[in-house]
Amino acid sequence: MKKNEINKDNRSFRKPDVxxxxxxxxxxxxxxxxxxxxxxxxxxxxxxxxxxxxxxxYILRLSAAALIxxxxxxxxxxxxxxxxxxxxxxxxxxxxLPKGSExxxxxxxxxKYKPLWWTFKRELMAEGEAYFEVSRGSEFTVISDPGTTSxxxxxxxxxxxxxxxxxxxxxxxxxxxxxxxxxxVILEPNQKVIxxxxxxxxxxxxxxxxxxxxxxxxxxxFTSTPVTRVFDEIARQYGITIQGADSLDxxxxxxxxxxxxxxxxxxxxxKAFGIDFVGEGENIYRVVINAN
Numbered sequence: 001m002k003k004n005e006i007n008k009d010n011r012s013f014r015k016p017d018v019x020x021x022x023x024x025x026x027x028x029x030x031x032x033x034x035x036x037x038x039x040x041x042x043x044x045x046x047x048x049x050x051x052x053x054x055x056x057x058y059i060l061r062l063s064a065a066a067l068i069x070x071x072x073x074x075x076x077x078x079x080x081x082x083x084x085x086x087x088x089x090x091x092x093x094x095x096x097l098p099k100g101s102e103x104x105x106x107x108x109x110x111x112k113y114k115p116l117w118w119t120f121k122r123e124l125m126a127e128g129e130a131y132f133e134v135s136r137g138s139e140f141t142v143i144s145d146p147g148t149t150s151x152x153x154x155x156x157x158x159x160x161x162x163x164x165x166x167x168x169x170x171x172x173x174x175x176x177x178x179x180x181x182x183x184x185v186i187l188e189p190n191q192k193v194i195x196x197x198x199x200x201x202x203x204x205x206x207x208x209x210x211x212x213x214x215x216x217x218x219x220x221x222f223t224s225t226p227v228t229r230v231f232d233e234i235a236r237q238y239g240i241t242i243q244g245a246d247s248l249d250x251x252x253x254x255x256x257x258x259x260x261x262x263x264x265x266x267x268x269x270x271k272a273f274g275i276d277f278v279g280e281g282e283n284i285y286r287v288v289i290n291a292n
Contacts, residue, residue, distance in 0.1 A: 084112045087128070089239035092216070097124075100135035104216050107236045129159045131216055134172075146195050150175045156187075164229070165195040168206070176201065218258040227252040230269055231287070238262040243280070244287040248273075 087093050087105045095103040095111065098118040105111060109128025114121075122140040134140045136153030146165035149158060154172025159165070167176045169187035177184040180199025187193055187203075194202045214221055220237070222230055227250040235242045237258055250273055256265045266277050266285060276288045 080114070081116050082112055082114045084110065086110045089235075090237055097122075099137060101140065102133040104131040106130065106215055126158060127160050129157070129161065129215070131155070131157045145179065146199070147179050148177045150177070161229075161232070163197065166192060168192040219255060220257075221255040223253050224251050225253070226250070227269065227273070230254075234262070234265055234269070238265075240283045240285060242266075242277075242285050242287065244289075248275075248287070248289075 085095055087107055087109050089107055091107050093105040098115055106129035109130055111124055111126050113124035122138055125143045127144055133155045134151050134153050140151050142149045142158055144160035146160060146163060149167050151174050154174055155170040156174050157168040169189055169191050171189055174187040175184055176193050178195050178199035183201055185193050185201045185203060190206055192204045192206050196202060220233055227248050228245055230252045231242045231245040240262060256268060270277050276290060277285050278288055280286050
């Protein structure tokens with residue numbers, strides 16, 4: 001009986017539902033489906049165009065890479081493009097270098113330089129004989145096998161043939177370095193340096209050093225010069241071949257002019273040593289040592 005009363009009480013006692021205690025709320029839904037869709041499309045249109053930005057960035061990077069390749073290729077071309085000037089027998093050439101420097105090339109002389117790189121480095125290679133008038137500016141360097149000559153602004157003459165290397169300074173100052181010994185010497189006006197076979201510089205004072213460049217006017221002067229070198233110059237200026245002179249161990253002092261014909265010049269030199277010469281065909285001469 002008691003148990004039934006408890007169950008009865010339980011049925012009559014009910015705890016309030018939690019949901020019943022929440023405030024009553026209602027979500028308004030005032031837009032139609034079409035309006036919601038249009039609103040979503042408008043917001044999608046406001047988003048950044050990721051595809052377009054990516055494409056523009058790619059094109060920009062590609063353009064930058066192409067520009068770098070172009071600049072690198074141009075610099076490479078400028079750095080290694082060179083011009084070579086070669087004079088033949090009996091030929092003399094006046095060469096105007098970039099930035100106003102001038103060079104006069106004697107016969108059978110080779111000069112090589114890089115005209116497009118000249119603004120960055122004034123450097124050329126020379127073998128033979130050349131007279132230089134250098135405009136003022138950055139360092140000007142002439143490279144030959146036996147040595148290197150460097151100046152800032154001056155005039156000088158370089159002779160570089162068959163291992164012989166001589167530099168004469170006329171104006172300004174010239175620094176000459178030996179490729180063999182590594183020694184350097186600075187020349188003042190009217191000075192000459194000769195590098196011997198060991199690369200040792202031999203300095204000479206020559207008040208009349210300007211005579212060394214008379215070759216530009218067709219005059220050739222020699223002072224205590226091996227006669228083999230004299231015959232080489234004659235052959236070079238007249239475009240001939242001289243045989244039998246390589247074995248001569250003689251020293252010559254004298255001069256000749258290109259206004260003289262080759263027979264006069266050959267006779268002038270040979271007569272100084274009591275030797276003779278004969279013609280052996282077109283433009284071929286042989287030096288003959290007399291039996292007496």
